[in-house]
Amino acid sequence: MANLAVMLGDRYFGWRGAVAGLAGLFAIPALAGLALAIGYQSLTHLPEVQGAMRGLALVVSALILTTAIKLVPALSRHPGGRLFCALSGLSTVLCVVWLKWPLLWVLLLVGTASCLWTYRRLAAPAAKAGPHA
Amino acid sequence: MNITLAWTDWLALFGHFMTLSLLAVGGGISVVPGMHRFLVAEHAWLTDPQFGSSVALAQMAPGPNVLFVALMGWNVGLNAGGTAWALLGATLCLVGIVMPSSVLTLVATRWARRHRQHPGVRAFSLGLTPLVVGLLASTAWLLLGPGVGADTPWRYWLAGLVAVGVLWKTRVHLLWVMAAGALLGGIGWI
Numbered sequence: 001m002a003n004l005a006v007m008l009g010d011r012y013f014g015w016r017g018a019v020a021g022l023a024g025l026f027a028i029p030a031l032a033g034l035a036l037a038i039g040y041q042s043l044t045h046l047p048e049v050q051g052a053m054r055g056l057a058l059v060v061s062a063l064i065l066t067t068a069i070k071l072v073p074a075l076s077r078h079p080g081g082r083l084f085c086a087l088s089g090l091s092t093v094l095c096v097v098w099l100k101w102p103l104l105w106v107l108l109l110v111g112t113a114s115c116l117w118t119y120r121r122l123a124a125p126a127a128k129a130g131p132h133a
Numbered sequence: 134m135n136i137t138l139a140w141t142d143w144l145a146l147f148g149h150f151m152t153l154s155l156l157a158v159g160g161g162i163s164v165v166p167g168m169h170r171f172l173v174a175e176h177a178w179l180t181d182p183q184f185g186s187s188v189a190l191a192q193m194a195p196g197p198n199v200l201f202v203a204l205m206g207w208n209v210g211l212n213a214g215g216t217a218w219a220l221l222g223a224t225l226c227l228v229g230i231v232m233p234s235s236v237l238t239l240v241a242t243r244w245a246r247r248h249r250q251h252p253g254v255r256a257f258s259l260g261l262t263p264l265v266v267g268l269l270a271s272t273a274w275l276l277l278g279p280g281v282g283a284d285t286p287w288r289y290w291l292a293g294l295v296a297v298g299v300l301w302k303t304r305v306h307l308l309w310v311m312a313a314g315a316l317l318g319g320i321g322w323i
Contacts, residue, residue: 002197007242025197028195030203033204036190040186052318052319055319056311057276057277058323065297075263078262092266102170103167103268106264107158114261118260
């Protein structure tokens with residue numbers, strides 16, 4: 001969404017438009033978000049409010065997991081194949097959650113390996129590609 | 134919680150969010166683990182509940198999803214001394230996460246569009262898709278917080294599964310699901 005504001009602002013008004021697009025996009029929602037944070041802060045000593053936040057965080061976590069799940073069908077047509085996608089996705093989770101690596105390492109290691117493998121499979125002749133390619 | 138931040142710390146905060154901005158291949162939410170690592174695990178500028186509530190509350194506000202970083206910066210500033218610092222923190226985090234990727238968008242979008250059939254460009258965007266799925270799943274896990282483990286009641290997991298099902302397969306508005314989650318949490322059921 002932010003990138004869209006930048007592209008549209010730039011297309012019609014140059015770089016000033018891009019900056020204005022961003023500011024307009026963020027100003028009011030940022031105030032709304034801060035108002036929520038301030039309201040929560042003043043009530044955070046109540047156990048009910050802490051419980052409500054626990055429930056809210058669970059729903060937000062579910063929302064993000066759902067976003068991930070919705071990307072999975074696209075992976076079934078991935079040129080790298082399903083096994084590769086599973087390996088790449090799982091090793092990302094392993095490095096981030098379990099090994100607690102910095103994201104830069106994860107992207108450099110798993111990301112580079114994934115892109116190289118995908119490149120190889122894209123460049124390979126169709127006859128050599130596997131059943132899921 | 135009270136912390137003391139030197140100006141070099143503010144600079145480090147800004148720099149870290151600028152770096153994460155360039156790593157945000159799947160949007161701001163996909164680099165939440167990097168933010169958690171920096172703000173909670175490494176520097177202890179935010180507590181785990183503060184971190185989680187920043188992300189959760191921001192989802193209730195309208196507007197771009199990446200605004201949650203402003204709430205993180207706000208809470209870092211509050212811990213460091215007060216409202217003025219909070220505004221500084223919110224601004225640094227938001228500008229830090231938005232600016233580099235926006236500049237990159239400006240410069241790279243046209244180039245990438247022109248070359249989108251090139252195997253290198255396709256391999257880059259396709260190759261990172263499974264990573265994005267993994268990063269989002271990691272974020273989802275992290276947001277549950279450190280209090281979740283083997284002794285967590287089954288009702289909590291059940292509520293989480295139902296929430297995934299509803300958000301995935303129905304058109305019920307997110308705010309209703311959030312309200313239900315907050316209610317169940319508030320009465321102590323989960």
